[in-house]
Amino acid sequence: MSMDSNFDPSSFGSNWDAKAFFKNDRGFVADKLSEDVKEKLTMLGAYARGSIIKMTTNAGSGHPGGSMSSLEMYLLLYSLAKLRPDEPRWEDRDRIIISHGHTSPGAYSALGYNGFFNVKDAEREFRLAGSPFEGHVERSVPGIEWDSGNLGQGLSAACGKAVAAKALGKSFHTFVIMGDGEQQKGQIAEARRFAAKTKLNSVTALIDYNKLQISGDISDVMPQQIAAGWRSDGWNVVEVDGHDLDALYAALKTSYAAQGTDAAPTVIIATTIMGKGYPAIENDHNYHGAALKPEQAREAFVALGLTADGYDDLDKLAETRKAGTSVTLPAFPTVEPKVKQGEPRTYPVDEKVDNRSAWGNALVDIGKVNNIDKADGLACVVYDCDLAVSVKTGGFAKEFPDNFIQYGIAEHSTCTSAGATSSEGVLTFWSDFGVFGVSETYNQSRLNDINHANLKIACTHCGLDVGEDGKTHQCIDYFALSRSVFGWRLFTPADPNQTDRIVRHISSTYGNALIVMGRSKMNPISAPDGSALFGTDYKFQAGRTDLIRDGRGVTVFCAGNVAAEGVAAYEALHAEGIDVRLISSAHWADFHEADLERIAEFGKIVTVEDHNVNTGIGVSLSSELFAMGLSAEIIKLGVREYGPSGKATDVYKLMGIDSGAIVSAVKTLLTQDSTPSKNAMASA
Numbered sequence: 017m018s019m020d021s022n023f024d025p026s027s028f029g030s031n032w033d034a035k036a037f038f039k040n041d042r043g044f045v046a047d048k049l050s051e052d053v054k055e056k057l058t059m060l061g062a063y064a065r066g067s068i069i070k071m072t073t074n075a076g077s078g079h080p081g082g083s084m085s086s087l088e089m090y091l092l093l094y095s096l097a098k099l100r101p102d103e104p105r106w107e108d109r110d111r112i113i114i115s116h117g118h119t120s121p122g123a124y125s126a127l128g129y130n131g132f133f134n135v136k137d138a139e140r141e142f143r144l145a146g147s148p149f150e151g152h153v154e155r156s157v158p159g160i161e162w163d164s165g166n167l168g169q170g171l172s173a174a175c176g177k178a179v180a181a182k183a184l185g186k187s188f189h190t191f192v193i194m195g196d197g198e199q200q201k202g203q204i205a206e207a208r209r210f211a212a213k214t215k216l217n218s219v220t221a222l223i224d225y226n227k228l229q230i231s232g233d234i235s236d237v238m239p240q241q242i243a244a245g246w247r248s249d250g251w252n253v254v255e256v257d258g259h260d261l262d263a264l265y266a267a268l269k270t271s272y273a274a275q276g277t278d279a280a281p282t283v284i285i286a287t288t289i290m291g292k293g294y295p296a297i298e299n300d301h302n303y304h305g306a307a308l309k310p311e312q313a314r315e316a317f318v319a320l321g322l323t324a325d326g327y328d329d330l331d332k333l334a335e336t337r338k339a340g341t342s343v344t345l346p347a348f349p350t351v352e353p354k355v356k357q358g359e360p361r362t363y364p365v366d367e368k369v370d371n372r373s374a375w376g377n378a379l380v381d382i383g384k385v386n387n388i389d390k391a392d393g394l395a396c397v398v399y400d401c402d403l404a405v406s407v408k409t410g411g412f413a414k415e416f417p418d419n420f421i422q423y424g425i426a427e428h429s430t431c432t433s434a435g436a437t438s439s440e441g442v443l444t445f446w447s448d449f450g451v452f453g454v455s456e457t458y459n460q461s462r463l464n465d466i467n468h469a470n471l472k473i474a475c476t477h478c479g480l481d482v483g484e485d486g487k488t489h490q491c492i493d494y495f496a497l498s499r500s501v502f503g504w505r506l507f508t509p510a511d512p513n514q515t516d517r518i519v520r521h522i523s524s525t526y527g528n529a530l531i532v533m534g535r536s537k538m539n540p541i542s543a544p545d546g547s548a549l550f551g552t553d554y555k556f557q558a559g560r561t562d563l564i565r566d567g568r569g570v571t572v573f574c575a576g577n578v579a580a581e582g583v584a585a586y587e588a589l590h591a592e593g594i595d596v597r598l599i600s601s602a603h604w605a606d607f608h609e610a611d612l613e614r615i616a617e618f619g620k621i622v623t624v625e626d627h628n629v630n631t632g633i634g635v636s637l638s639s640e641l642f643a644m645g646l647s648a649e650i651i652k653l654g655v656r657e658y659g660p661s662g663k664a665t666d667v668y669k670l671m672g673i674d675s676g677a678i679v680s681a682v683k684t685l686l687t688q689d690s691t692p693s694k695n696a697m698a699s700a
């Protein structure tokens with residue numbers, strides 16, 4: 017381990033090296049902690065507490081209280097779990113998920129003193145703009161597995177990792193550490209039921225039971241029966257003193273050894289003291305999230321027995337911090353599954369099919385062509401939240417029951433678990449209705465994005481096309497929400513054939529992706545010659561728009577479900593001798609310049625979307641045209657209020673996004689005396 021001037025190796029014995037010292041004990045192999053190991057962990061505890069204080073005092077902010085109460089858990093895990101400090105992303109390592117991400121100083125100290133990096137770097141740069149040592153744990157720091165800070169998601173992530181281990185045939189164990197106030201989050205209950213149901217005993221949960229949270233005593237803020245809650249959901253509950261190394265070790269070892277047996281998963285509820293180690297702040301909730309002043313920090317060093325000459329380098333840390341960050345760390349590597357797309361299916365134009373069936377069929381094809389049910393096949397799972405019949409993953413479930421995961425009505429946890437599974441190199445899908453798979457789980461998708469997951473979410477019942485379910489079920493914000501998370505790619509197929517191609521495309525390209533579909537059956541869109549437009553010769557091109565019909569005067573620009581309305585409008589206008597240009601967009605990346613020019617060529621555009629008109633494609637297109645210096649008159653057709661219950665065709669009509677509304681908008685633009693766009697003048 018890299019020593020530095022403020023870490024006094026003489027107190028550990030000559031030539032002491034954490035990496036070498038703990039190496040043979042990793043994997044909780046010893047029956048109990050040896051005196052030597054215990055002594056070293058105790059000493060590391062003092063140093064690590066000193067570093068927690070240095071980090072937070074130097075930054076002038078952060079969370080010392082919980083970091084100090086969780087510390088023995090961090091030390092035991094980072095010292096004795098199956099990890100390689102020199103090879104922190106070794107694929108068979110145990111996974112340690114920190115759910116209460118604000119205790120990052122605790123994790124960074126324990127990792128630093130185990131030789132994952134130089135703890136001095138974290139002391140100097142904690143919370144400094146540009147440093148990897150962020151306020152909440154970040155995966156670029158060696159040893160950290162999952163960015164967190166949004167409380168309540170860690171257990172779900174741990175479950176997702178455990179699902180991945182099973183799918184990949186790996187035997188790593190996953191630990192997750194949580195706060196006790198955090199137990200108030202409902203998502204944790206979703207995850208623990210899932211873990212209990214699936215006997216996920218490759219997960220060990222730990223709770224830092226310091227009985228305090230930001231606003232004070234956890235039982236005043238929100239009374240809860242933590243142990244009883246876990247027990248009633250079927251977990252094995254072990255209660256220990258969280259500062260007693262022997263007791264904690266015994267609990268961890270027993271749970272670790274239970275992996276693969278018939279035992280229920282274990283939660284270790286560790287009673288601790290917030291601010292443990294500096295009596296002046298112990299059990300004081302004010303230090304949940306407040307840094308000590310330098311003079312308090314100095315007092316704390318003395319209380320911790322850290323009095324070696326030169327130990328107090330707070331002034332030097334403050335000085336060097338001014339120079340800015342100097343630590344750069346490689347990004348967490350992504351694990352990309354190698355997926356075969358299989359042969360596309362083409363649905364004939366005279367056969368009514370729904371996009372969701374096309375999705376379900378493509379999914380089965382992908383399962384088959386990649387041998388996902390064979391030992392040497394691709395690791396692949398599909399998550400469901402009690403909607404397989406409607407979202408058309410039932411065929412997959414029947415064909416591949418072992419690859420199908422029923423998570424119940426627990427979308428928040430499912431979203432996080434599925435994201436975590438995908439991050440381990442497992443081809444992972446989750447299918448749900450739009451309101452649950454997009455609108456309800458925005459924050460979980462955001463955290464998956466921050467973690468560079470590779471989750472494929474297929475949402476049906478998007479827009480107003482939800483059958484007769486009405487406004488509560490109409491997801492009209494998929495564009496706005498998915499565009500608000502930087503990494504998510506949004507796909508809006510126009511018909512079943514394009515759905516098929518896009519499912520194959522997203523399966524075989526890395527990154528989070530959302531494909532949105534309506535519910536209704538439709539005839540696949542035809543080319544002018546009557547063949548399927550997205551048929552055998554069609555190749556999906558990411559980031560490009562599709563010319564459905566060419567014409568002049570006005571461009572009708574649509575996305576997804578409403579492309580068919582665009583075709584109907586084109587035909588009605590054509591019958592009256594008006595030929596418009598009809599373009600649809602199936603992938604919402606930044607527009608290609610040539611596409612923008614083609615859309616704006618006539619200076620008159622009607623945009624049509626089955627989405628909130630205030631935050632959808634119309635406004636997005638307008639701003640991109642403006643940025644390119646292109647001007648056009650635009651009529652935006654879209655959803656302007658929550659829609660009523662009814663058949664999609666009737667609801668579209670009532671809400672003004674059907675073919676009739678498109679025809680009227682085109683005629684309005686054609687009768688208006690308008691200034692042509694710059695581009696139109698140039699091409700005239």
Ligand SMILES: Cc1ncc(C[n+]2csc(CCOP(=O)(O)OP(=O)(O)O)c2C)c(N)n1
Nearest residue numbers: 082165166167195196197198228229230304
């Ligand atoms: C979902 C969510 N809500 C609120 C917060 C703000 N927050 C950060 S820490 C915290 C209290 C956590 O209490 P506890 O789990 O007991 O941790 P400890 O105080 O022991 O560190 C809150 C409310 C958050 N990070 N995430």
